[in-house]
Amino acid sequence: MKLHTVTVWPSTRPLEKQEQLAWKMAALGVDVPKLDADVREMVINRLIDNTAVGIASLNRPPVVAARAQALAHPRANGAGLLGCGSDVRVDAEWAAWANGVAVRELDYHDTFLAADYAHPADCIPALLAVAQQCGRSGSDLMKAIAVSYEVHVALVKAICLHKHKIDHIAHLGPAIAVGLGALLELDQETIYQAVQQTLHVCCTTRQSRKGMISSWKAFAPAHAGKLAIEAVDRAMRGEKAPSPIYEGEDSFIAYMLDGPDAIYTVSLPEKGQSLRAIMETYTKAYSAEYQSQALLDLAFSMRQKITNLSDVEEVVIYTSHHTHNVIGTGAADPEKMDPLASRETLDHSIMYIFAVALEDGTWHHIKSYPPARHISPETIRLWHCVRTEEDSLWTRRYHAENPADKAFGGRVIIRLKDGVIIEEELSVADAHPHGKHPFVRENYIAKFTLLTEGLVTVKSQQDFLWYAAHLEELDIASLSYLLPADAQALEQSDLKGIF
Numbered sequence: 359m360k361l362h363t364v365t366v367w368p369s370t371r372p373l374e375k376q377e378q379l380a381w382k383m384a385a386l387g388v389d390v391p392k393l394d395a396d397v398r399e400m401v402i403n404r405l406i407d408n409t410a411v412g413i414a415s416l417n418r419p420p421v422v423a424a425r426a427q428a429l430a431h432p433r434a435n436g437a438g439l440l441g442c443g444s445d446v447r448v449d450a451e452w453a454a455w456a457n458g459v460a461v462r463e464l465d466y467h468d469t470f471l472a473a474d475y476a477h478p479a480d481c482i483p484a485l486l487a488v489a490q491q492c493g494r495s496g497s498d499l500m501k502a503i504a505v506s507y508e509v510h511v512a513l514v515k516a517i518c519l520h521k522h523k524i525d526h527i528a529h530l531g532p533a534i535a536v537g538l539g540a541l542l543e544l545d546q547e548t549i550y551q552a553v554q555q556t557l558h559v560c561c562t563t564r565q566s567r568k569g570m571i572s573s574w575k576a577f578a579p580a581h582a583g584k585l586a587i588e589a590v591d592r593a594m595r596g597e598k599a600p601s602p603i604y605e606g607e608d609s610f611i612a613y614m615l616d617g618p619d620a621i622y623t624v625s626l627p628e629k630g631q632s633l634r635a636i637m638e639t640y641t642k643a644y645s646a647e648y649q650s651q652a653l654l655d656l657a658f659s660m661r662q663k664i665t666n667l668s669d670v671e672e673v674v675i676y677t678s679h680h681t682h683n684v685i686g687t688g689a690a691d692p693e694k695m696d697p698l699a700s701r702e703t704l705d706h707s708i709m710y711i712f713a714v715a716l717e718d719g720t721w722h723h724i725k726s727y728p729p730a731r732h733i734s735p736e737t738i739r740l741w742h743c744v745r746t747e748e749d750s751l752w753t754r755r756y757h758a759e760n761p762a763d764k765a766f767g768g769r770v771i772i773r774l775k776d777g778v779i780i781e782e783e784l785s786v787a788d789a790h791p792h793g794k795h796p797f798v799r800e801n802y803i804a805k806f807t808l809l810t811e812g813l814v815t816v817k818s819q820q821d822f823l824w825y826a827a828h829l830e831e832l833d834i835a836s837l838s839y840l841l842p843a844d845a846q847a848l849e850q851s852d853l854k855g856i857f
Contacts, residue, residue, distance in 0.1 A: 359631070364516075364622040366612045367605040375550070379604040380557070382626055383509050383532065384549035387539035390501045391630050400636050401500045402826050403802045404468055404479045405486075407641050409440070409822060409839055410802075411467050412460035412483075414723060414809035416441045417849040420573040421460045424580065426850065428456035430857035437487035441814075443842040450491040451587045457483035458580025464723050465575075465705050466809075468641040469648035470511055471680070471756065471766060473518040476526050477579065478639050481506035481534045484583030488590075489541055489834045496829040496837075498541055504633040506537030508626075511635035516624040520680070522615050523564045527582040531560030534586035544594065554599035555589035556582075561614055567684075570693045571702035638761055641797055643789035643805075645723035646705045649681040651787035652767030653708060657715035660772060660782050667716060667740060669774045675708060676749040677768030678756035685711075686746030695742060697732045704732070712770075713741040723809070755785070762792060814841045 362382055367373040375381050393401070415421050428439055428448045437453035439446055440460050448456075461467060461483055468479045482503060489499045510533035519528055535556040539549030560582050566574045593599070604610055611620050627633060644654050653675060664670065675686065682688035685708045693699045694707035704710045704727060714726050717737060731737055746768075755765035769783035788794040789801070803823060810819055821838045829837075 359625045360628050362624045362626060364604055364611070364620075364624055366607055366618045366620055367602060369607050373602050373605050375601075378550075378602045379624060380532070380553040380602065381546070381550045382624075383512075383536055384539065384546045384553055385629070386505050386508055386626065386633075387536045387544065387549045388546050389629070390505055390540050391632060393500060393504050394632050394634065397504055397632070397634060397636055398500055398830060399799070401503050402829055403797075403799060404503070404636070404641070405482060405829065405839075406802045406806050406823070406826050407467050408461045408479050408482050409826075409841070410806035410809040411464050411645075412440045412457060413813050413841055413843075414466070415460050415463035416813065416843060418463050419851075420576045421456070421463055422849050422851050423853075424456040424459035424577070425848070427855065427857055428452035433491070435491065437490040438837075438840040440840065441843040441848055442840060444836075444838070444840050446840070450487040451584045453487035453490070454484040454583040454587055455580045457487065458583045459576050462579050463573075463576040464645045465647060466642055466645040466723060468639050470514055470639040471648060471764075472511075472515040473757070474514045474520055474526055474529065475648070475680070476510055476514045476529060478507045478510045478530075478533070478636070480530055480579035480583065481510065481537055483580065484534050484587055485537050485541055486834070486837070486839065488538055488587060490837070492542060494541055494834055496832045496834050499834050500830060502537040502541035504636055505540040506533045507636040507639065508633045509533040509536045511638060512624055512626055516622050517615065519615070520564065520684075524614055525562045525564050525566055525578060527578050528557065528561050528610075530579055531556040531582040531586050534583055535590055538586060538590045542590070542594075544590075548590075548593045551597065551599045552586070552590040552593035554601055554603035555592060555597070556586045557603050557610060558600050559585050559589070561610065567706065568689075569691055571700060571706060573702065575702050637791075640787075640790050641802070643787060643797070643801075644721040645726075646711050646721070647685050647708075649677070649685055649766055650708050650711045651789065652765075652784045652793075653677075653712055653770070654715050654721055655788050656767065656770055656782055656784045657712050658719055659784075660770065660780055661716045661719055663780050664716070664772070664774070667736070669776065670716075670740060670743055670772060671775045672773040673712065673716075673744040674771045674773075675712065675744065675746045675768050676752065676770070677746055678752040678766070679748050680753075680756055681708065681766070681768065682746045682748040688746060688748060697738055699732065701727045708746060709744040710741050712744050713737060716740060766790075810841070813843055818842060
């Protein structure tokens with residue numbers, strides 16, 4: 359890997375293009391090396407994972423709305439929509455939009471946490487849509503996904519957006535742009551311009567994940583994918599971009615991040631070096647914010663030591679700065695304790711999540727979130743017994759550079775009314791690569807089968823899994839990613855828009 363120092367550059371001394379981060383990122387999209395066998399395997403796993411969570415969310419309101427918008431933009435040789443069958447095709451940007459919302463809606467696919475955080479698989483809907491419309495191969499798609507992960511992980515390791523209240527799609531958009539460049543075999547100049555255009559329009563605030571969280575949480579990554587597709591299209595037509603987009607004295611770093619004196623170090627592969635960033639990422643066993651995954655496993659374990667949950671007086675979760683301030687009481691969001699909160703808020707409330715996990719001893723993407731559950735007096739009482747505290751040890755482990763040392767869990771102390779103390783800790787979720795039961799292909803297939811059961815036919819499930827397993831050998835245009843919803847009609851919104 360090669361380290362690249364990134365700083366703000368005065369306009370009086372123009373920074374050479376070859377020294378700019380966007381140019382160096384763009385280089386990853388040119389002459390992509392053959393992927394390692396385990397990387398190819400993981401790309402397929404993430405395609406299965408995305409499709410599972412996307413199908414499971416097809417009739418949720420945000421997905422219904424996004425699909426309606428996409429269906430208003432038909433294109434004979436376009437891209438497919440999840441659940442609509444192979445005869446339905448729309449413009450690639452709108453397929454990326456609708457499928458991206460479906461994939462993100464349940465907060466149930468992969469994650470990467472470092473200086474900032476990310477859901478790298480959010481790149482797949484945009485890359486797949488363009489691959490279908492432009493007639494690329496399964497092998498082309500696999501390389502594009504690996505490239506996008508490489509850029510995304512590098513940015514998340516090096517540049518924190520969260521502390522400046524910038525949403526994490528600011529890293530996603532440029533990563534997709536480079537992936538699209540690799541997919542379409544574009545030259546470095548075109549990719550460079552597309553990266554800059556994409557970042558320029560992908561900078562939004564974190565209010566989308568603060569307070570009463572709305573359905574925009576699902577739309578935001580899809581919007582980044584749509585913007586990246588449009589930026590690449592413009593760049594292919596010769597259009598230029600604001601430059602330098604990272605280092606400019608009136609640009610991203612100077613005015614949205616650490617300011618004029620900022621110094622970031624971004625690590626990118628050398629030319630010809632294997633692309634392995636996807637292997638550092640991890641998926642979710644449960645439909646909730648990633649920092650809750652290990653704590654869910656911990657709740658399932660600790661409940662076995664409690665005879666009667668009404669005896670619980672206090673639950674204190676000692677965890678990292680990020681967990682405490684994003685999904686814990688450190689966020690100071692009263693909505694996270696509100697029985698009338700949205701699902702989008704509750705899957706970012708470790709207080710709610712831990713309480714329900716203690717009660718049920720299991721977690722389900724639907725059954726753990728129904729409104730009737732939010733207002734249950736027993737659940738509310740237990741929920742309001744839970745609070746979080748930052749522990750510097752867990753913060754250090756959260757940011758550890760060695761993947762084997764990184765931790766996203768915490769230590770939990772449950773105090774009962776009779777004074778008995780129950781205490782346990784867990785570093786990473788059981789499904790994490792360093793956990794007790796790391797996810798392998800069998801687990802991805804089981805998750806896919808569970809989430810698509812009753813929504814598609816068994817034959818559709820089998821067809822998709824066969825195609826995914828042979829992705830590298832096939833034409834992406836015929837991918838049965840579309841999975842017609844034979845067992846359940848797709849819902850349509852009664853509300854009309856402009857399109």
